[in-house]
Amino acid sequence: xxxxxxxxxxxxxxxxxxxxxxxxxxxxxxxxxxxxxxxxxxxxxxxxxxxxxxxxxxxxxxxxxxxxxxxxxxxxxxxxxxxxxxxxxxxxxxxxxxxxxxxxxxxxxxxxxxxxxxxxxxxxxxxxxxxxxxxxxxxxxxxxxxxxxxxxxxxxxxxx
Amino acid sequence: xxxxxxxxxxxxxxxxxxxxxxxxxxxxxxxxxxxxxxxxxxxxxxxxxxxxxxxxxxxxxxxxxxxxxxxxxxxxxxxxxxxxxxxxxxxxxxxxxxxxxxxxxxxxxxxxxxxxxxxxxxxxxxxxxxxxxxxxxxxxxxxxxxxxxxxxxxxxxxxxxxxxxxxxxxxxxxxxxxxxxxxxxxxxxxxxxxxxxxxxxxxxxxxxxxxxxxxxxxxxxxxxxxxxxxxxxxxxxxxxxxxxxxxxxxxxxxxxxxxxxxxxxxxx
Numbered sequence: 001x002x003x004x005x006x007x008x009x010x011x012x013x014x015x016x017x018x019x020x021x022x023x024x025x026x027x028x029x030x031x032x033x034x035x036x037x038x039x040x041x042x043x044x045x046x047x048x049x050x051x052x053x054x055x056x057x058x059x060x061x062x063x064x065x066x067x068x069x070x071x072x073x074x075x076x077x078x079x080x081x082x083x084x085x086x087x088x089x090x091x092x093x094x095x096x097x098x099x100x101x102x103x104x105x106x107x108x109x110x111x112x113x114x115x116x117x118x119x120x121x122x123x124x125x126x127x128x129x130x131x132x133x134x135x136x137x138x139x140x141x142x143x144x145x146x147x148x149x150x151x152x153x154x155x156x157x158x159x160x
Numbered sequence: 161x162x163x164x165x166x167x168x169x170x171x172x173x174x175x176x177x178x179x180x181x182x183x184x185x186x187x188x189x190x191x192x193x194x195x196x197x198x199x200x201x202x203x204x205x206x207x208x209x210x211x212x213x214x215x216x217x218x219x220x221x222x223x224x225x226x227x228x229x230x231x232x233x234x235x236x237x238x239x240x241x242x243x244x245x246x247x248x249x250x251x252x253x254x255x256x257x258x259x260x261x262x263x264x265x266x267x268x269x270x271x272x273x274x275x276x277x278x279x280x281x282x283x284x285x286x287x288x289x290x291x292x293x294x295x296x297x298x299x300x301x302x303x304x305x306x307x308x309x310x311x312x313x314x315x316x317x318x319x320x321x322x323x324x325x326x327x328x329x330x331x332x333x334x335x336x337x338x339x340x341x342x343x344x345x346x347x348x349x350x351x352x353x354x355x356x357x358x359x360x361x362x363x364x365x366x367x368x369x370x371x372x373x374x375x376x377x378x379x380x381x382x383x384x385x386x387x388x389x390x391x392x393x394x395x396x397x398x399x400x401x402x403x404x405x406x407x408x409x410x411x412x413x414x415x416x417x418x419x420x421x422x423x424x425x426x427x428x
Contacts, residue, residue: 019284020210052170053173056173059177060180063181063192067286067289068286070187070191070192071183119334124355
């Protein structure tokens with residue numbers, strides 16, 4: 001239980017960082033999407049329990065705080081996990097940095113295309129900038145997440 | 161005998177959120193207004209800390225790579241400043257003369273019908289829509305549609321008001337539509353944001369547009385008072401055969417570096 005509460009707190013922190021810190025790191029008007037990138041890394045590292053929790057909580061908070069209709073992000077994030085799981089099962093034999101970068105780029109483009117369609121925004125090159133920015137931040141996040149899971153920082157809390 | 165279907169705890173949680181999401185899609189958008197208000201109230205201190213730390217350091221780091229441009233810009237601004245100071249002196253004289261003439265003719269002193277409320281930016285909820293969340297809301301007398309200015313220039317309008325905070329749609333957003341007037345040629349039009357920058361459309365053909373003339377709010381419709389500066393005409397983009405003219409507008413405001421905003425409240 002403590003473990004789950006701690007995880008929800010971490011997710012809440014990531015969502016807050018996405019809304020407050022990330023816009024300040026904008027280059028050419030775009031900033032990294034910490035929520036989407038974290039979700040993709042969790043799915044690719046095959047921590048499916050955490051990935052589902054992340055998709056539900058982060059999607060819920062993003063829908064609550066954002067300008068879009070409630071529910072869009074929850075559904076989109078959940079479908080991302082299922083898509084990544086399918087890709088891992090069918091096509092990806094080994095998860096390495098290159099795979100993570102490629103998957104992050106592809107899913108950022110899909111997410112951008114999907115949101116642009118909903119808010120009637122014409123497609124533009126900022127989507128490409130965002131996917132590159134996300135891919136770079138994914139490299140850093142990959143090492144952070146790997147460190148957290150290897151050291152079992154979150155799991156040990158339950159045993160205390 | 162039918163076997164009992166077992167649903168794991170994880171699937172139950174996922175199912176619960178999927179149902180919430182599907183129900184949410186059919187509900188009106190303003191139903192989340194109250195929780196949204198509380199969310200942004202919670203986030204407010206964090207937003208303030210990041211704005212006053214990272215928000216000041218990161219642009220400075222970016223500027224280091226643009227030193228040559230900044231030095232050039234600085235020289236231009238010094239020259240422009242001197243020019244404006246001489247213009248200001250002349251304008252003050254005209255204003256004084258104007259007031260005397262008004263008194264002679266028995267006109268009542270013009271009252272300023274607008275008030276401004278300073279507001280700090282808490283954060284940005286979407287990277288796709290050019291919008292901000294500010295720390296002033298219904299409790300501070302903010303009304304939907306009010307103009308938001310920064311450094312004397314119009315930067316956006318209030319798109320959603322909650323109890324303690326509001327959403328600002330920037331004029332660069334694709335959904336922004338502002339009625340404007342061209343200061344010298346007196347042509348009116350509608351200004352839109354978007355990926356190709358700020359564009360004023362629907363200017364009648366009989367208007368002779370001058371490059372560099374100021375674009376101001378026209379005050380036609382809505383809560384935006386007239387006379388707020390937006391930018392200057394950059395170039396004419398309409399083609400031959402079109403029934404209206406179209407111009408590109410340049411705003412001197414750097415929309416990625418907005419700090420303190422002012423919400424204009426009309427006292428009518």
